[in-house]
Amino acid sequence: MIKLALSDLDNTLIPYGQGRASDAAIAAVRAANAAPGVLAGPISGRTVAMMSWMFENDAADCFQTGVFVNGQVVRLRGRVIYQEAPARESLERLVAYLRERDGERTALTAYENNSVNVDVVVGITDKELARHPKAFHAFRRTSAHIPAGTYVKNNIHSDHSRAHMEALRRDLAHDFPEFDFVFPSATSSTLDILPVGISKMSGLTVLMDQLGIGINEVCVFGDSENDLAIIEGVPNSVAVSNAAPEVVAAARWHIGAVTEDAVAKALLDIADAARTADMPAFMREEGEDRHATSGAAAPITGVGPTHMG
Incomplete structure (x- = not known):
């Protein structure tokens, strides 16, 4: 079962230049957060402040949990649990x-x-x-x-x-x-x-550690170079069809384009699957590949305490 679903924003959840998430995308993030045992939000290079216009002011619940500024800021249920600024x-x-x-x-x-x-x-x-x-x-x-x-x-x-x-x-x-x-x-x-050393993956690791979940219980969506760390590091990684070739090659799962609200549809699938503690349907359609694993979700190891930098 997927317990944490995080999506890149620009050109993954939101078409580049569109400015804000579609109504369908906002509804899907909310549906995922309302599903039993699931948290959903962004994993983005954007700041927390930028979320107010990317999700509209009335959709603040869409970014209570997430990884921001490419891993430099991590929030869990509205509280910043990690922050690190460059020197x-x-x-x-x-x-x-x-x-x-x-x-x-x-x-x-x-x-x-x-x-x-x-x-x-x-x-x-x-x-x-x-x-x-x-x-x-x-x-x-x-x-x-x-x-x-x-x-x-x-x-x-x-x-x-x-x-x-x-x-x-x-x-x-x-x-x-x-x-x-x-x-x-x-x-x-x-x-x-x-x-140096900070990435979306390092921020995600902080969040997983705080939640006490395994990496096989996480799903990430991305399209570009700053997503590669999570696409390569998370077994259930997902590339939109408009992603850069290296992201498509590295991802385990593949969905439609950002312009088709493909991530929104996948989030609804995750929400539906959570109600029966199952894996979403789009993760049961492509067969085995390089990220495939078996057995129970692996525990997180080697993670130090979170801090405010």
Whole structure:
């Protein structure tokens, strides 16, 4: 039986650019949470504050439990049980590095974890911001330094090409070993910045440990590079049909496209199966493959105590 179902948002539960979850998706997350013994929510690179518009303000129950900011924030039933922000000193050094290497076309962006409309571009001026609407169209504020506050999520935005950003990532990986840099989608030129070793999988492990459930009782849905850790690490991993090829190859189970509300349908299947303590139907249709396991759910091992960083 699946006891924890977590979905990536952009291009997995929500079509990229749509902005908010469909009514069907919201209803499905609620149905899964209402099923006996099941918790459902996001496993996303987004902040908790962003959930208010992605799920609409009247659907706050859809993100009471989940993994946010690619594993840097974990919530269980509305309470933050883990939070880790990148080292401010390293981020400030990164701001100067980007300025020297790419000028005003590439900059660090910072997001306050608990508030909306306070996102900021760091290291460029207001005039420079206005000159690069492609890279910074969603931002209205600049700052010479990272503001005070809980700016847990940090990205690199640029109006350079994806190829340029891939080259930049190679340089960053060498010069900033304290960070991991991942692309949140197959086409985006934006880079997510994570403390080294943090991933959606590390956040999921914290949540499983708190719930006392085995990894075979978890289902995850994803589509892109920042989902690979969970797609490779969770036996019941699911790729939407529009996922990147490496995600499709790594996933055990495969469903329809994000534009078809495929994850919503799978969540309803999970909710139905929970009523008879069974596995959902879509997990009984593809046969055995590389993730297949037998026997009881494995216990979680090697997990340290959760903490607030």
